[in-house]
Amino acid sequence: MTSSVPDAAPAPVWAVFDRQNDLLSAVAEVRRLGLEIVDIYSPYAVHGLERVAGFRRSRMHRVAFVFGSLGVLCALALQYWTTAISWPINVGNKPWNSWPAFIPVTFELMVLFAGVGSIVVFLGLSRLWPGRQAELPFAGLTDDRFALGVQPSLGTAQGAELAQLLRDHGALQTLIGPPTGQEEAR
Amino acid sequence: MAESTHLRQPWILGAKTPHQVTEDVAGLLDRRPTVLWWSALTASFLALAVGVVAVSYQLTTGIGTWGLNKTVGWAFDITNFVFWIGIGHAGTLISAILFLFRQKWRTSVNRAAEAMTLFAVMCAGIFPVIHMGRAWLAFWVIPYPNFRGPLWVNFRSPLLWDVFAISTYFTISLLFWYLGLVPDLASLRDRASGKVRRFVFGILALGWNGSYRTWIRYESVYLLLAGLAAPLVVSVHTVVSFDFAVSILPGWHTTIFPPYFVAGAIFSGFAMVLTLMILARWTLGIGEYFTTRHVDAMCKVVIATGSMVGLAYITELFIAAYSENPFEKFAFLNRALGPYAWAYWIMVTCNVAAPQLLWFRRLRTSLPFVFVISIVVNIGMWFERYVLIVTSLHRDFLPSSWSYYTPTVVEVATLVGSFGLFFTLFLLFCRFLPMIAMAEVKGILGETSHD
Numbered sequence: 001m002t003s004s005v006p007d008a009a010p011a012p013v014w015a016v017f018d019r020q021n022d023l024l025s026a027v028a029e030v031r032r033l034g035l036e037i038v039d040i041y042s043p044y045a046v047h048g049l050e051r052v053a054g055f056r057r058s059r060m061h062r063v064a065f066v067f068g069s070l071g072v073l074c075a076l077a078l079q080y081w082t083t084a085i086s087w088p089i090n091v092g093n094k095p096w097n098s099w100p101a102f103i104p105v106t107f108e109l110m111v112l113f114a115g116v117g118s119i120v121v122f123l124g125l126s127r128l129w130p131g132r133q134a135e136l137p138f139a140g141l142t143d144d145r146f147a148l149g150v151q152p153s154l155g156t157a158q159g160a161e162l163a164q165l166l167r168d169h170g171a172l173q174t175l176i177g178p179p180t181g182q183e184e185a186r
Numbered sequence: 187m188a189e190s191t192h193l194r195q196p197w198i199l200g201a202k203t204p205h206q207v208t209e210d211v212a213g214l215l216d217r218r219p220t221v222l223w224w225s226a227l228t229a230s231f232l233a234l235a236v237g238v239v240a241v242s243y244q245l246t247t248g249i250g251t252w253g254l255n256k257t258v259g260w261a262f263d264i265t266n267f268v269f270w271i272g273i274g275h276a277g278t279l280i281s282a283i284l285f286l287f288r289q290k291w292r293t294s295v296n297r298a299a300e301a302m303t304l305f306a307v308m309c310a311g312i313f314p315v316i317h318m319g320r321a322w323l324a325f326w327v328i329p330y331p332n333f334r335g336p337l338w339v340n341f342r343s344p345l346l347w348d349v350f351a352i353s354t355y356f357t358i359s360l361l362f363w364y365l366g367l368v369p370d371l372a373s374l375r376d377r378a379s380g381k382v383r384r385f386v387f388g389i390l391a392l393g394w395n396g397s398y399r400t401w402i403r404y405e406s407v408y409l410l411l412a413g414l415a416a417p418l419v420v421s422v423h424t425v426v427s428f429d430f431a432v433s434i435l436p437g438w439h440t441t442i443f444p445p446y447f448v449a450g451a452i453f454s455g456f457a458m459v460l461t462l463m464i465l466a467r468w469t470l471g472i473g474e475y476f477t478t479r480h481v482d483a484m485c486k487v488v489i490a491t492g493s494m495v496g497l498a499y500i501t502e503l504f505i506a507a508y509s510e511n512p513f514e515k516f517a518f519l520n521r522a523l524g525p526y527a528w529a530y531w532i533m534v535t536c537n538v539a540a541p542q543l544l545w546f547r548r549l550r551t552s553l554p555f556v557f558v559i560s561i562v563v564n565i566g567m568w569f570e571r572y573v574l575i576v577t578s579l580h581r582d583f584l585p586s587s588w589s590y591y592t593p594t595v596v597e598v599a600t601l602v603g604s605f606g607l608f609f610t611l612f613l614l615f616c617r618f619l620p621m622i623a624m625a626e627v628k629g630i631l632g633e634t635s636h637d
Binding site for chain 2: 039040041042043044045046047049050053055057058060061064078079082083086087089091092094098101102104105107108109111112114115116118119122123125126127128129130131132133134135136139140141142143144
């Protein structure tokens with residue numbers, strides 16, 4: 001897409017690693033040089049990587065809070081309306097709005113809304129749904145390979161120089177330009 | 187410091203690389219099923235068939251086929267319900283509470299334990315539905331606008347709280363389990379050789395590619411779900427205990443019930459996880475992932491919760507004596523010395539005495555011994571619910587209506603059927619899905635249990 005523009009930003013450089021410590025040191029180096037990280041692929045959540053890479057903390061807890069609050073409100077509204085307005089029934093001479101007895105159901109619906117809501121939002125934000133084709137830049141990324149994409153800017157290390165730098169940090173293979181798909185990494 | 191530190195063996199043996207983990211765990215699905223697996227599946231399926239026949243008979247004839255009488259209106263099936271719900275709780279404890287406590291050994295066990303939770307909750311759900319008598323009207327427990335008034339459900343009843351607690355519990359457990367499976371399903375998709383497998387795992391993996399932006403959100407959602415599931419599991423068994431504690435029946439009307447039930451649930455659930463994992467270790471050769479150190483850690487939880495249950499038994503007796511309430515005193519004396527004393531003492535032996543042997547390290551690390559103890563504990567915990575329910579009912583305030591309850595063949599067949607369902611589902615799970623959380627195990631490779 002960008003290749004037709006003459007003064008476009010330099011091509012991204014991709015590197016494949018097979019050890020998480022190599023990946024972590026390469027990411028730290030790339031960050032030290034002030035280069036932008038396009039993305040990182042890993043087969044498992046590497047402890048501390050988001051801190052080294054400087055990725056923004058997820059704000060999913062806010063989503064859960066909003067859905068949880070919605071659950072509480074819905075649960076209280078449902079129980080109040082059914083037992084105090086729609087058809088009040090005397091149960092053990094409790095008041096119509098016997099809210100302490102409503103707490104267990106309110107708690108359960110809070111958990112249900114917060115849990116289901118955060119999963120649905122997570123799947124939506126991450127563009128995950130049944131039948132979606134996985135976009136894997138290299139092979140082995142769900143097994144034991146890590147991939148790091150770096151976007152150099154003008155005036156920083158780029159191209160072959162950047163690729164060499166990543167190889168010095170233990171990259172098995174480097175690629176200048178966007179990966180076309182299942183490049184052989186094994 | 188460093189030289190005084192006693193470095194213990196790592197949680198995962200055999201100095202595995204991440205690739206070996208994929209091959210070991212996913213390789214289990216490539217192997218042809220063994221004769222042992224086929225015979226286990228056949229036995230489980232036959233048990234399930236017995237249950238299907240029994241349930242069909244009850245549904246068409248009515249629950250008069252049970253041994254209930256005017257005095258004992260709750261017995262075998264509520265026992266089974268509480269038993270299965272309790273089994274399920276260990277899965278959530280391992281996956282959620284131990285995750286929050288950063289117990290890394292959970293990674294070898296959590297997938298199977300969560301699957302066990304789902305299957306146990308399915309088994310549990312069957313019993314109250316049958317108990318309704320007209321199971322085809324079970325949807326009446328859901329508050330939906332209806333043409334009966336609209337007559338709403340009674341939100342002040344613990345039985346309705348149960349409906350909400352258990353359906354939420356099942357939903358959240360299922361989502362939590364599936365969320366944990368997604369990265370592993372992607373691994374299976376990418377190594378699948380057959381077309382069918384690649385297609386099926388491709389759909390199930392939701393297009394997961396391991397991008398770090400997704401991983402960050404994923405970790406966050408996983409933590410949130412763990413944080414939600416931890417109080418949820420406590421609430422579910424608390425609500426189950428309210429089914430009894432909120433009534434005014436001596437023997438049921440006790441404030442100790444919620445913590446006592448939760449401890450008992452974890453106790454029996456851990457025992458069931460041990461039973462299943464030791465069997466899996468013997469038959470599937472996962473000894474490098476599920477080591478004696480895992481068994482050791484789980485046995486410690488069994489001793490702790492078993493002792494809590496023992497403490498609760500003593501507290502109940504003490505409070506009954508201290509209350510100076512003749513009905514309360516009678517309920518507990520009758521429980522320990524009355525017609526059901528045999529069941530009471532089976533319960534005490536299996537739940538309080540037997541697990542104390544696990545204080546010995548040598549016994550804790552002996553797999554055959556732990557296997558036997560885990561089954562003994564589950565027999566004891568089944569009897570706990572039986573004793574609690576039946577002995578509190580069978581001699582009520584009016585001696586002329588005292589009676590003795592014995593289950594009928596139909597009821598026993600239903601229990602057998604629930605075990606059939608549970609083991610059928612678990613055996614199928616072992617064949618078709620990775621029973622060890624690969625993506626989580628890869629993250630703790632090389633770490634010793636000292637961390």
